[in-house]
Amino acid sequence: MARQKVAFIGLGNMGGGMALNLLAAGYDVQAFDLVAELMEPAVAQGAVAHACAEDAVEGADFVVSMLPSGKIVESLYIHDSKLLEHISESTLVIDCSTVAAGNSRALAAAAAERGIRAIDAPVSGGVAAAAAGTLAFMCGGSEEAVQAARPVLEAMGANVFRAGDSGAGQIAKICNNMLLAVHMIGTAEALQLGVNSGLDPKVLSDIMLKSSGCNWSLEKYNPYPGVMEGSAASRDYQGGFMVRLMQKDLGLAMTA
Known part of the structure; x- marks a missing residue:
């Protein structure tokens, strides 16, 4: 064949x-x-x-x-x-x-x-x-x-x-990415708040992973440098999902 x-x-x-x-x-x-x-x-x-x-x-x-x-x-x-x-x-x-x-x-x-x-x-x-x-x-x-x-x-x-x-896949995608943006931004802000207050970002991440703040960004793509091997944050933000693309997706959500 x-x-x-x-x-x-x-x-x-x-x-x-x-x-x-x-x-x-x-x-x-x-x-x-x-x-x-x-x-x-x-x-x-x-x-x-x-x-x-x-x-x-x-x-x-x-x-x-x-x-x-x-x-x-x-x-x-x-x-x-x-x-x-x-x-x-x-x-x-x-x-x-x-x-x-x-x-x-x-x-x-x-x-x-x-x-x-x-x-x-x-x-x-x-x-x-x-x-x-x-x-x-x-x-x-x-x-x-x-x-x-x-x-x-x-x-x-x-x-x-x-x-x-036709088009339904795109609607599902922008709904997903709108939610991703919300919890990625929230996760980054929470981790920075903890670090600014003297906490170890790895320890704080482990705590939140077992608590009600657990989410995909924290579990799979931790935004704080050095916490998760292989994440964009631990690779000097190389080769990841670019901010301008998320801006594009959020723009699509706002105009849907």
Whole structure:
């Protein structure tokens, strides 16, 4: 049986790890990123780098995109690059970007006009989960399309949810990230208050982990330097979820 082909567009902090997991799962990956160097780790593991997105999607069974904004998503697929014109009807488009629900609905509608299935599948878990293949996918689209995408998504993640029709995945994502922002900011402020008052941040973290203040940020992504090995705070804030992206997500929540 021939290996299925996945065109992967956008191999940055998140997309790079996701593409590597697709390769490890046995998919042929046809990669494109505007920054050629970002494709090198995937190419080293067997991916084929392309000079443009149009070449990358040729003959692909799936197109997976991980892009920084809704404007770029619509520009790529619909307006400027018109990538949908180069994608066959048998191909399933899986956009994992975090964008406004309206952007996802516009993509799905434009794809449907050409007989192409498209779903929104934003992710949660951060860079570490992208590398480990343990992301959570929040999908919007028909039951049939989400089911068809499931094997690809399960190669990159541990949990796949269908939130509803087109755009529903984006709504679920911004609800999740609004809550994440609340408890991350609260956790950072609480830890700093404790340190300013003479407490050891590790001891305070251990206390709160067993108390009513326990939350995901404290348990998985402690924001105080030196408390949790591997967290962004303990790596001089390198390679984590950038503040400007959280600002973008909170902006999406405010305008939803």
